[in-house]
Structures are given as structure tokens and as C-alpha cells.
Amino acid sequence: xxxxxxxxxxxxxxxxxxxxxxxxxxxxxxxxxxxxxxxxxxxxxxxxxxxxxxxxxxxxxxxxxxxxxxxxxxxxxxxxxxxxxxxxxxxxxxxxxxxxxxxxxxxxxxxxxxxxxxxxxxxxxxxxxxxxxxxxxxxxxxxxxxxxxxxxxxxxxxxxxxxxxxxxxxxxxxxxxxxxxxxxxxxxxxxxxxxxxxxxxxxxxxxx
Numbered sequence: 331x332x333x334x335x336x337x338x339x340x341x342x343x344x345x346x347x348x349x350x351x352x353x354x355x356x357x358x359x360x361x362x363x364x365x366x367x368x369x370x371x372x373x374x375x376x377x378x379x380x381x382x383x384x385x386x387x388x389x390x391x392x393x394x395x396x397x398x399x400x401x402x403x404x405x406x407x408x409x410x411x412x413x414x415x416x417x418x419x420x421x422x423x424x425x426x427x428x429x430x431x432x433x434x435x436x437x438x439x440x441x442x443x444x445x446x447x448x449x450x451x452x453x454x455x456x457x458x459x460x461x462x463x464x465x466x467x468x469x470x471x472x473x474x475x476x477x478x479x480x481x482x483x484x485x486x487x488x489x490x491x492x493x494x495x496x497x498x499x500x501x502x503x504x505x506x507x508x509x510x511x512x513x514x515x516x517x518x519x520x521x522x523x524x525x526x527x528x529x530x531x532x533x534x535x536x537x538x
Contacts, residue, residue: 334363335519338414340405340422341369345376347441348422350508351515352383360512361519364517368405370395370424386412388421395424402429409434416518418511419473423452436481436525438473438526441511445485450478455503459496465489466499468506470514472531480521481521483531484509 339348348367354360368382372389378385388408394401406429407509409417417430417438431438444454445467451457458466467487474480486509516525522534 332361332519334361336363336365336413337414337418338366338409338417341376341425342371342419343374343421345379347389348376354512365414398427399429402427405430405477406433436472440473441507443470455500461500468510481531484514
């Protein structure tokens with residue numbers, strides 16, 4: 331039996347990806363234990379989701395982020411105290427500094443709503459839609475100091491249907507995000523994700 335992977339979740343908003351992980355643990359046996367949640371905003375609805383699931387939660391605020399290094403040191407302290415093995419960014423809208431990245435090297439996951447390296451940055455869905463691409467998607471990668479350039483763990487395409495609005499595309503992207511994040515977390519919990527010497531990610535096949 332796979333031991334649960336202890337993760338800490340970082341969020342800034344509604345926490346839909348957090349909720350999807352909580353639900354997958356309860357309904358599908360996802361081998362994950364969410365040991366702590368840190369929100370960059372005290373009014374984020376994700377805090378309510380964490381509390382409803384009895385997950386310890388810490389809310390930071392704008393004053394704390396006046397010193398990003400101090401804010402990230404607080405995150406490290408909270409997550410280490412909770413025993414987090416990996417950190418999972420779930421709509422976390424702050425750029426992490428080396429304080430966190432060095433404390434969790436190649437153990438911080440980020441979710442990006444495009445097929446990196448295409449459309450990096452904060453407006454990926456709108457930019458892909460405006461460009462008129464027929465296929466975009468979702469990327470899960472390890473975060474590093476290069477924004478949206480960390481080693482790619484997994485990707486899943488999303489076909490842009492004719493007549494879709496940008497809101498339609500965003501809804502389709504979010505639906506794929508939930509499933510892809512869960513698959514990556516399961517792979518990590520099963521010890522099948524590894525970084526090769528050339529800086530790329532390999533996912534070994536499940537044992538039969």
C-alpha cells in the first residue's frame with residue numbers, strides 16, 4: 331500500500347484545485363495527506379475550504395509580503411513544522427523566492443494553464459485564445475527561479491472548439507487541471523517521478 335504523500339498547498343484565491351485534491355483523497359483514495367495550507371490573502375475562499383476539511387491553514391497578508399524573503403521564510407517554517415514533503419501551488423499568485431525553492435528543491439509543483447513553453451505568464455488562457463490556437467492545454471512542472479521554465483512533469487492538451495468564448499476555454503482548462511494535478515500527485519506518491527541528469531523529468535511505468 332502506498333504511503334500518503336505529505337503536501338503543503340499554497341493558494342491565493344478560491345481554492346478549486348485544493349478542493350479537487352480534498353475530494354480525490356476522500357472519494358478516489360488519492361494517496362495524499364494535505365498537512366497545511368498557506369494563503370497569500372486573508373480573504374481567499376480557499377481558506378474556508380481548508381477549514382471545512384480540518385486542514386491547518388495560515389493566512390498571510392499584504393504587509394507580510396512587503397518583505398518577500400520574510401514571507402517565504404514564514405512559509406518554510408509552517409510547512410516544515412507540518413512535515414510537508416512537497417509544496418503544491420494551487421492558484422498561488424506570488425513568485426516564490428530562493429528561500430522556499432532552496433528549502434524544497436525540485437519539490438515545489440506549479441500548475442500552468444497552457445502547454446509550456448507556449449504562453450508563459452499570468453494571462454496564458456486569454457493570450458492563447460486571442461492568438462487563435464486550436465489546441466492549448468495544461469502543464470504541471472517543478473518551480474524554479476525561472477518563471478514558468480522549470481522541468482515539465484506532465485502536460486495535457488485541450489482542444490479549442492469553434493465558437494467558444496474565452497470563458498468556455500477557461501472552464502475547459504480548469505476541468506483538465508484538476509485531473510492532471512491528481513495524476514501527478516499519485517505518480518509522486520508512488521515514487522515514479524524522477525529528475526534525470528539532463529534536467530528533464532521521467533515518469534516510470536507503474537509496477538505490474
